[in-house]
Structures are given as structure tokens and as C-alpha cells.
Amino acid sequence: MDAIDLSRMQFAITIIFHFFLVPLSIGLVFLVAVFQTAWVRTGKIVYLRATRFWGKIFLINFAVGVVTGIVQEFQFGMNWSTYSRFVGDIFGAPLAIEGLAAFFLESTFLGLWIFGWNRLSPRLHLACIWTVAVGTMISAFWILLANAWMQHPVGYTINEASGRAELSSFVALMTNSTLWIHFPHTILAALATGAMFVLGVSAWHLMRKNEVEVFSKSAKTAIIVGLISSVGVAFTGHIQAQVMTEQQPMKMAAAEALYSTQEGAEFSLFAIGKLNNEEPGLNITVPHLLSVLATNSWNGQVQGIDDIQAQYEQRYGPGSYVPVVWVQYWSFRLMIGAGFAMMALTAWGLWKMRKGTLETAHRYLFLLPFAIALPQLSNTFGWIFTETGRQPWIVFGLQLTRDAGSPVLSAFMVGLTVVGFTIVYSALMGVAAWLMTRYAKAGPPEVDPDSIPTTVY
Amino acid sequence: MIAVEEGYMNLNTLWFALIGVLWTGFFLLEGFDFGVGILLPFLGKDDTDRRVMINTIGPVWDGNEVWLIVAGGAMFAAFPNWYATMFSGFYLALFLILIALIGRGISFEFRAKQDSDSWRRWWDRATFWGSLLPALLFGVAWGNILRGVPIDTQQEFAGTFFDLLNPYSLLAGLTSVALFTLHGAVFLTLKTADPLRVRARRAAIRLALPTTALVFGFLAWTYWNAEQMDNKGLVPGFVPIAAIAAVAVVAWLLREELEGWAFLATALSIVLITATIFLNLYPRVMVSSIRPANDLTIWNASSTGKTLGVMTIVALFFVPIVLGYQGWTYHVFRRRIRREDIPGS
Numbered sequence: 001m002d003a004i005d006l007s008r009m010q011f012a013i014t015i016i017f018h019f020f021l022v023p024l025s026i027g028l029v030f031l032v033a034v035f036q037t038a039w040v041r042t043g044k045i046v047y048l049r050a051t052r053f054w055g056k057i058f059l060i061n062f063a064v065g066v067v068t069g070i071v072q073e074f075q076f077g078m079n080w081s082t083y084s085r086f087v088g089d090i091f092g093a094p095l096a097i098e099g100l101a102a103f104f105l106e107s108t109f110l111g112l113w114i115f116g117w118n119r120l121s122p123r124l125h126l127a128c129i130w131t132v133a134v135g136t137m138i139s140a141f142w143i144l145l146a147n148a149w150m151q152h153p154v155g156y157t158i159n160e161a162s163g164r165a166e167l168s169s170f171v172a173l174m175t176n177s178t179l180w181i182h183f184p185h186t187i188l189a190a191l192a193t194g195a196m197f198v199l200g201v202s203a204w205h206l207m208r209k210n211e212v213e214v215f216s217k218s219a220k221t222a223i224i225v226g227l228i229s230s231v232g233v234a235f236t237g238h239i240q241a242q243v244m245t246e247q248q249p250m251k252m253a254a255a256e257a258l259y260s261t262q263e264g265a266e267f268s269l270f271a272i273g274k275l276n277n278e279e280p281g282l283n284i285t286v287p288h289l290l291s292v293l294a295t296n297s298w299n300g301q302v303q304g305i306d307d308i309q310a311q312y313e314q315r316y317g318p319g320s321y322v323p324v325v326w327v328q329y330w331s332f333r334l335m336i337g338a339g340f341a342m343m344a345l346t347a348w349g350l351w352k353m354r355k356g357t358l359e360t361a362h363r364y365l366f367l368l369p370f371a372i373a374l375p376q377l378s379n380t381f382g383w384i385f386t387e388t389g390r391q392p393w394i395v396f397g398l399q400l401t402r403d404a405g406s407p408v409l410s411a412f413m414v415g416l417t418v419v420g421f422t423i424v425y426s427a428l429m430g431v432a433a434w435l436m437t438r439y440a441k442a443g444p445p446e447v448d449p450d451s452i453p454t455t456v457y
Numbered sequence: 458m459i460a461v462e463e464g465y466m467n468l469n470t471l472w473f474a475l476i477g478v479l480w481t482g483f484f485l486l487e488g489f490d491f492g493v494g495i496l497l498p499f500l501g502k503d504d505t506d507r508r509v510m511i512n513t514i515g516p517v518w519d520g521n522e523v524w525l526i527v528a529g530g531a532m533f534a535a536f537p538n539w540y541a542t543m544f545s546g547f548y549l550a551l552f553l554i555l556i557a558l559i560g561r562g563i564s565f566e567f568r569a570k571q572d573s574d575s576w577r578r579w580w581d582r583a584t585f586w587g588s589l590l591p592a593l594l595f596g597v598a599w600g601n602i603l604r605g606v607p608i609d610t611q612q613e614f615a616g617t618f619f620d621l622l623n624p625y626s627l628l629a630g631l632t633s634v635a636l637f638t639l640h641g642a643v644f645l646t647l648k649t650a651d652p653l654r655v656r657a658r659r660a661a662i663r664l665a666l667p668t669t670a671l672v673f674g675f676l677a678w679t680y681w682n683a684e685q686m687d688n689k690g691l692v693p694g695f696v697p698i699a700a701i702a703a704v705a706v707v708a709w710l711l712r713e714e715l716e717g718w719a720f721l722a723t724a725l726s727i728v729l730i731t732a733t734i735f736l737n738l739y740p741r742v743m744v745s746s747i748r749p750a751n752d753l754t755i756w757n758a759s760s761t762g763k764t765l766g767v768m769t770i771v772a773l774f775f776v777p778i779v780l781g782y783q784g785w786t787y788h789v790f791r792r793r794i795r796r797e798d799i800p801g802s
Contacts, residue, residue, distance in 0.1 A: 063566035066519065067559040073529055074551055077544025081613075084544075088537020089760040093768055096530035100775040103523045108779075108786055111516035119789060167764045406545035408614050417552045424556055428563065435570050453800045455512040457569045 004405045006414035007079035010421060014071050015387075016380055017425045021065035023379050026136045026187065027194015028058040033129045034221060040126050045447070046213050053214065053444035054198060055129075057436055059114065064432045066107070071421070073099075079414065083394055083404035087149075089166045090156055090173065094146040102139035106132050117452035140190070141183055148179035150395050151386070152247045158398070165398060181243050185236040188229040189382070192342055193375035195226030199349070201440045203368035206359050211443050216359050223353060227346035233339055233378075238293065245294040245302065248396060250312070250321060251389035253305045254328035256290055260304040265290040271329070316397070323391045331385040338378035345371055468765035469755040472535035473742065475772060477735035479531055483524035484595075484633075484727050490518045492641015494561060494588025495634070497581055500645065500656050504574075507581060508799050511565055513648040516790045518565065520783055522558070534768050538612050538758035539742040546606065546614025547598055550621060554591045561587025592637045593630040597621060600629025603734055604682060605746035612753060625678055632675040635668040636730070639707065640723040646716045650795040658711050661719070665708035672704050672726065676733065683737055690737040700729035 001009075032055045039047035073095060076084050084091075112120065113128040120128065155172025156165045167173075202219035205211055245252045253259075256268060267289030272282040291300040305322055312321040345367065352358040394401040493514050501507030514521075532540040544551060560583035568580035604625050607616040642661035646654050676697040683690060703726040710719040738744070742758050745751035759765070 059566060060570070063563050067562040070522075070526060070558055071555050073526055074544060074555060077529075077533065077540045078548050078551055079545070081541035081545035084533065084537055084541040085612075088533055088540065089764045092530065092532075092534030092537055092540070092760065093764055093771075096527065096534040096768065097771055097775075099523060099527035099530045100771065100779065103526055104520060104775075104779045104783070107519035107523050108517075108783055111520055112786055112789060115516040115790060166761050167767070170763075170767045406541075406548070407611075408545050409548060413548060417548075420552065420556065424559060428559070431567065432563075435567065439570070453798075455508070455515070455794060455798045455800070457508060457511045457515050457565050 001411065001415075003409045003411045003414045004402055006411055006418050007405055007409070008401065010079060010414065010418045011075060013418070013422060013425065014068065014075060015383070017429065018065065018068040018072055019379060019383055020376055020429075021061055021068065022136075022140075023186075023190035023193040023375065024197060025058065025062045025065050026133075026140065026190035027192065028054060028061065028197065029129065029133045029136060029194075030191055031194050031198055031221065031225065032058055033126075033133045034225075035218075036126050036129055040122050045449070046217060048449055049211075049444040049447050050214050050218050052447050054218070057201075057439055060432060060435050060439065062110070064428055068425070068428075079406055079409065080394075080404050081406040081408070083399065086164050086399055086404070087395060089164060090149060091146050093167075093170075094142045094149075094173070098139050098142035102135050102142065106135035106139065109135065114456055115454060117454070118450070119454055137187055140186055141179075144182045144186060145173060145176070145179050148176045148182050149173060151182075151390060152176060152178040153395055153398055165395070177243055178247065181236060181240045185233060185240055188232040188236060189375065189379055191229035192226055192233055193379060195222040195229060195346070196342060196375045197372050198222040199226060199346070200369040200372035203365040204441070205443060207362060207365045212359060214444050219349070219358060220353055223346050223349040223358075226342065227350055230339060230342040230346060234343065237336070237339070241293055242296065248390065249303045250305065250308045250323065251328065251386070252294060253303055253308055254323050254325050254389060255332040255385065256302070257325050257329045258290070258302060258304045259306050261301060261307045262304065263291065263301045264288050264299040265294075265302040267293060268329075270333070319392070321392060323389050327388050328385060331381040331388070335378050335381040335385055338374045338381070342371070342374050342378070345374075468762060468769060469759050470740070471769065472531070472759070472765055473735070473739060473755045476528060476531050476535065477731065479524055479528035480735075481728055481731040483521070483528055484637075484731055485724055486521035486524060487518070488592075488637040488727055489641045489644035490514045490521055491588040491592040491637045492639065493645060494584045494641070495592065495638045496641055496645065496657070496660065497584050497588075500642075500653065500660060501581075502656075504577060505796050505799050506653055507577075508569075509649055509653060509794050509796060510645065511568070511584070512794050512799070513645060515565065517783075517786060519562075520786065522562070531768075535760055535765060536742055536753075536755070536758040537760060539753055542608060542612050542614055542743060542753060542758075543598075543602070546608075546616070547601075547621065549618045550594050550598060554594050557587045557590035557594075559587075561591075589634065592634045596630035596633025597626045599633075599734055600626030602743050603679065603738055605744035607747050608743060608745035608751045608753065609747065610751055612751070612758075615747070625682065628671070628675050628678065632668075632671040632730075635664065635671050636704070636723070636727060639664045639668045639704070640720075640727065643707065643711070643716065643720045643723050646711065647720055648793055650793050653796075654793075658716075662708045662711050665704070665711070669701065669705045669707075672730065673701050676701060676730070679733065679737065688737075691739050692733055692736045696729050696736065697733045700726050700733060703729065 032051055035047050035054065036051040038044070039051055109128045109131040113125065113132060116125050116128060153165070154176050155167065155169035157168045158164070159166045198218050199222040202215040202222065205215040206219065241252065256265070257271070258265060264287070266285040266287045269284045269286060271284070288298055290302055292298060294300065294302050305325070309321055313319070348364060349358065352361045352364055390396055392400050392402065394404045493510055497507055497510055501510055529540070532543075564580040564583035564587060568577055598621070601621050601623075604623070606614060606620060609615045639661055642657050642664060645657035646661060649657060680697065683692070703722045707719050707722050710722060740755045741752045742755060743753040745753075
């Protein structure tokens with residue numbers, strides 16, 4: 001492995017670890033804000049206890065998300081200096097704006113929220129947590145704007161003299177169609193992540209008849225948020241697939257392991273055997289479904305890998321433009337499969353809720369703690385799908401990943417930091433998971449609204 | 458003398474100044490956070506003391522750290538070549554800083570989550586080393602940026618990690634550690650109550666003289682370097698002299714129990730030292746020790762005028778808002794923290 005491979009590995013490890021935390025933070029803080037709103041409006045202590053309980057778990061998760069986020073920002077310059085020089089005129093701005101418009105907001109108002117109980121008026125204190133919740137979404141917007149540009153570059157010109165991409169229209173960046181489908185898809189996935197977490201922990205307690213009032217309220221809120229958001233994820237995902245088919249047809253073709261262009265293409269549900277077109281194994285398919293999904297028409301044309309490869313060779317010169325097909329095929333299916341499982345579970349929960357038997361539905365409740373993993377799987381495979389599907393490009397059509405690294409780095413140096421970060425992240429993951437499990441199992445402590453301590457640490 | 462042909466009224470100069478402001482904000486604010494972290498094992502006699510100390514920075518440290526993140530983002534946006542050369546060139550140093558900041562960042566949150574002495578001791582170590590290491594390494598890094606590091610004609614760093622550990626830059630690192638520790642000690646005299654406050658004041662008074670000596674040494678060497686290279690940049694003599702004067706009066710102010718003024722003095726010294734570095738650099742952003750033609754400047758490292766223009770509008774809109782609510786936070790949490798405030802103590 002050379003320095004580029006190792007840098008890719010480091011980036012992947014960092015972002016996957018970071019993205020275990022971020023959607024959960026976005027989803028949890030939203031639910032915490034909902035519970036606190038209920039507390040301020042009704043004055044019922046059960047909502048205050050829910051706020052304090054979920055808030056504490058959110059804070060553990062948030063702390064780890066913050067510290068891994070700094071690595072994320074530094075890595076572009078550290079490991080991808082050629083990329084940074086090439087795209088800095090465009091890509092740097094959203095990162096800087098994310099800091100100015102979102103990170104300051106989140107961190108400052110979170111500090112006010114943590115330490116501000118009884119020091120700020122209840123309404124002002126409530127406004128703080130909502131500001132944090134909105135801040136996390138603003139942050140998602142700007143970082144997704146940057147990512148959308150890598151997937152679908154717009155609003156730029158290539159300066160022949162300097163050889164770099166330069167901004168021609170900031171409005172074009174802001175109105176990138178990829179961004180506007182990335183953003184709701186990701187935010188809804190994050191809300192679903194928070195909801196499935198709250199639902200899973202609540203179910204664990206409800207099965208034990210523990211703090212039934214707090215956890216029944218929590219579970220019901222989570223079912224509603226989870227159902228709406230997981231349906232929304234599927235819906236936006238569907239539109240996203242169409243945008244992708246148009247903008248990055250290779251990604252879609254690889255996701256289906258579709259080698260030759262077809263009209264009325266079938267959707268493969270499950271395949272056994274190699275996905276290389278030469279040795280077809282067992283492949284269970286639904287006729288016409290791929291064409292419907294990708295183009296909204298029964299006999300729509302979906303391009304195959306071989307044809308796109310031929311086109312790209314003409315346009316970009318010799319070389320392979322095919323991502324790793326089995327990674328695309330399986331990450332796409334795991335993402336969607338986990339998403340549908342979430343939808344089914346929350347719909348089942350709504351039905352139990354309507355019947356009024358949620359608290360005693362043991363078979364259902366038993367499944368839910370395991371379902372905490374579903375959104376995490378879906379999120380992780382979703383990103384693996386979209387990022388590896390862009391390969392071999394780092395910026396689609398403009399720069400290849402292998403040309404984007406830092407020339408000053410040796411494989412030894414990057415190897416050293418890969419090992420270092422991996423050890424630190426593993427330790428962090430272990431400690432954070434242990435702490436969160438412990439606090440989740442302990443359940444909500446009693447709260448006296450008039451004497452919440454003003455020191456926390 | 459490096460000529461400034463284009464004048465000062467341009468976006469490149471504005472962004473150079475803004476990045477200077479962001480780094481200044483980071484050193485000024487996170488400086489006392491680092492100081493409190495470094496002093497934790499020395500001033501915290503028992504767990505309650507240590508908790509008091511951590512709670513003085515509890516509501517604000519995360520917001521303070523964002524100044525660093527925004528400074529990094531602004532360098533990327535406004536001067537991509539500066540960001541690319543510096544971050545890839547200082548690779549291992551930044552790796553150490555990142556590991557330190559990770560350990561420190563979670564230590565505050567995790568420390569309180571388990572009632573056990575050995576658990577807390579581990580996180581106290583993370584706080585201490587996580588504060589000391591960045592305080593040292595950021596000083597070393599800025600010493601190197603100003604003194605010059607091997608940068609080739611392709612704007613790439615052509616040295617090793619050990620090139621960064623030269624005497625001048627190490628002095629810069631020691632100076633930043635001393636100054637941040639002093640800044641933190643003075644902050645604690647403002648934010649805690651007796652007897653911790655008395656101990657913090659005593660520590661600050663003891664630190665003041667050696668810190669003044671280090672600041673004097675660092676700035677004198679900086680001036681001498683600039684003279685050697687026939688480049689004093691824009692530094693008027695009064696900026697570094699005022700930086701030394703400000704830190705020199707801290708001990709006296711503390712003896713007179715003028716703690717607020719003492720904090721203002723350490724803050725002023727940090728601001729003026731950072732200003733000296735930036736004024737001395739201008740219009741360069743990174744100095745090449747190979748030859749001046751390889752220097753990165755606000756011209757050859759920058760983004761286009763269009764990007765700088767967009768970013769200027771964004772900054773003019775957001776910076777005042779950020780300053781407003783961060784200022785308000787300090788107002789909300791202005792009270793001293795006492796041992797009695799710690800639950801269960």
C-alpha cells in the first residue's frame with residue numbers, strides 16, 4: 001500500500017467513525033428539544049425527566065462527535081493537499097461557513113443549555129436547545145454542499161493557467177440539485193437514527209416495567225418521528241436515485257451490477273455468485289423495477305457499466321472508470337434493506353400504539369433494542385455507497401483520487417497515523433458505547449426542577 | 458524590505474487580517490482553557506477543587522475551540538495553498554495536536570460520568586497533556602511559519618518533522634506554554650473563590666516573571682531574525698514592546714488585587730504577540746528557508762477575488778453575530794464558582 005491508499009483508509013476510518021455519531025446527535029438533540037418543549041408547555045415532570053435523561057446520553061455522543069470532527073477538517077490539508085489546492089477556491093468556503101454559521105452556534109448554545117438550567121428563563125433555555133438542533137442541521141447543509149460539489153461539480157471554471165477549479169457562481173453551488181436531495185435525505189436519516197435509538201432504549205425499559213410513564217411517552221414520540229422520517233428517507237432516496245442515474249450513471253449501473261444497457265431493466269433483489277457478468281449465479285429479480293426506480297417509466301433506459309466505460313474512455317482518456325461493483329451492489333441493498341426494516345418496525349409500533357397495547361407488546365419490544373443498529377447500518381452503507389461509487393474520481397469528472405494526495409507524505413508517516421487514529425477511535429468507541437449503555441440502562445434519575453445544579457462536570 | 462506594491466486596500470490583505478483575528482481569538486480564549494488544563498494537577502488539591510476548575514471553563518471551552526476550526530476553514534477558503542502546504546508539511550505535529558485535542562475534549566464530559574478516583578485521574582491526565590501539548594505545538598508551529606521552513610518551488614514542504622524542532626521555534630513553544638498557563642492562572646483568580654483563588658494568584662505571580670523573560674526573549678529573537686533578513690515587515694516597534702510591557706505588569710496588578718486588569722494584561726499580551734507575528738509575516742503567509750522566491754504570500758497562495766468577495770460578505774454578516782452571542786455567554790456565566798456549588802462535595 002502506498003501513501004494514497006493509506007490516506008484513503010484513514011479518511012474512510014475517520015469519516016465512518018464520525019458518522020456513527022453525527023446522525024445520532026442530530027436526531028437525539030431534536031428529540032430532546034421536543035421533550036423539553038413539552039415540559040415547558042405542560043409543566044409535567046415526566047417530560048423534564050425525559051429531557052434530562054436523553055439529554056445526558058446526547059451529550060456523551062456529541063462530545064465524541066465534536067472531537068472527531070476536527071480531524072475531519074484537518075485531513076483535507078494533511079492528506080489531500082493536491083486536492084485542497086485544486087478545489088480550495090470552491091470547497092474551502094462551505095467549510096469555513098460551516099464553522100462560522102453552525103459550529104459556533106452549536107457549541108456556544110450547547111454550553112448555555114448544559115449550564116443554564118435555572119440560570120436562564122425556561123423559554124430562553126428552551127430556545128438554546130432548539131438553536132443547537134437547528135445548528136446541527138445548518139452544519140449538515142454546508143458540509144453536504146461541499147460533498148455535493150464533489151459528486152456533481154457546478155458553478156466552476158477550470159483556470160488553464162493555474163490548473164485549478166475556480167468559483168464562477170456561488171448561487172450555482174447553493175442550488176446544486178445534488179445538494180437539495182442529499183440534504184433532506186441525510187437529515188431525515190439522522191432523525192430516524194435518533195428515533196430508533198430512543199425507541200430501542202425505551203423498549204428495553206418497558207419490557208422490564210421500568211419507569212413506564214417516561215419510556216412510554218418517549219417510545220410514542222420516537223415511533224411517530226421514526227415512521228415519518230424513515231418514509232421520508234425512502235421517498236427522497238428514490239428521487240436521489242433518479243438524480244444519480246442522470247448525473248453519475250456509472251454509480252447506478254454498478255449498484256445493479258448491470259453491464260449492458262437495458263430498457264425495462266429488472267431490479268436485482270439478491271444475487272449469489274460473482275457479480276462480474278461472466279458467471280451469472282442465482283439472481284432474484286423484479287422485472288422492470290429498476291427502470292421504474294431510476295427513470296419513473298416502465299421501459300426507461302438504464303445504461304450499463306460497459307457502455308458507460310466506453311463513453312468515459314472517449315471523454316477522459318484510457319483507464320478504468322468502474323468502481324468496485326460488489327461493494328456498490330451490496331452497500332446499496334444493505335442501506336435500502338435496513339431502511340425498509342425501520343419503516344416496518346415503526347409502522348408496527350404505530351399500530352400497537354393505536355390499539356393501546358404498546359407497553360405490553362413483548363415480542364415487538366424485544367426486537368427494538370437490536371433495531372438501534374439498523375439506522376447505523378443504513379447510514380454507513382449509504383455513505384460507503386455514494387463515496388466509493390464516485391471512484392476513481394475524487395471530484396467527479398475533474399480530478400482522480402490517485403492524483404489528489406499530499407506529495408510530501410511517505411507511506412510510513414501515513415501508516416503511523418492510521419495506526420494511531422485507529423487505536424484512539426477504537427478506545428473512544430469502546431468507552432463511549434460503555435458509558436452510553438450504562439446511562440441508558442440506569443434510566444432517568446429523579447429531578448427537582450427548582451434545584452438543578454449549575455455546575456455539571 | 459519586502460515591497461508592498463498592491464497597497465493594503467484589497468481583499469487578500471483583509472483576509473490575511475481576518476485569519477489573524479481568528480488565530481488571535483483562538484489563542485486569547487482557548488489560551489486560558491489550556492492554562493486551566495495545565496494547572497489542573499498543580500492547583501487542584503482535591504477532587505472538588507479540580508471540579509471547580511473544570512467548571513470555570515465548562516460552558517465556554519467548546520465554543521473557544523471553534524475559533525481554531527474556523528481559522529483552519531478560513532485558511533482553506535481564502536488561501537488554499539497556505540492550508541495545503543502547512544497542513545501537509547506539519548503532518549505529524551498536527552497529528553499529535555489532534556490526538557491531544559481529542560483526549561482533552563472528551564475528558565471534561567467523561568470525567569464526571571463515573572464515580573471512581575482512578576477513572577477521574579485518567580481523565581485529569583488527558584486534560585493536562587491535552588492542554589499542554591497543543592499549547593506547546595501551536596507555538597512551535599507559528600515559530601516555524603515565521604522563521605521559515607524548507608518550501609520548494611512547487612510550494613511543497615521539503616523538510617522533516619525534526620526540522621520543526623529548531624531552537625527559535627522551541628522558544629516560541631515554551632513562550633506560548635508559559636503565557637497560556639499564566640493567562641489560565643489569572644483567569645482562575647477571577648473565576649474561583651478562596652482558597653483556590655489565593656493559590657491561583659500565588660501561582661500567577663510566580664509565573665509572571667519567567668513568562669515575561671520568555672516573551673522578551675522570543676520577541677527580541679523575532680526582531681533580530683527580521684533584521685537579519687532585512688525584513689521587519691510592518692511591525693512598528695511599539696507593538697512588541699507593548700506586548701512585553703503588558704505581561705511585565707501582571708505580577709504587580711495581582712499583588713494590588715486588580716485581577717480584572719491582570720486578565721486584561723495577559724489578554725493584551727497574547728493579542729499583541731499574535732499581531733507581531735502576523736505583521737511580521739505580511740505579505741507572506743509562510744516563509745521559505747530555501748529562498749525568498751519560494752515564500753507563500755497572500756498573492757500566490759490565495760483564492761480568486763470572487764471567492765474572497767463571497768467570503769467577505771459571509772464574514773461581515775456572521776462575525777458580529779458570533780461575537781454577540783459568545784460575549785453574552787461570558788456575561789451569563791460571569792459568577793465565580795465556589796466549592797459549595799459542586800453537588801455532593
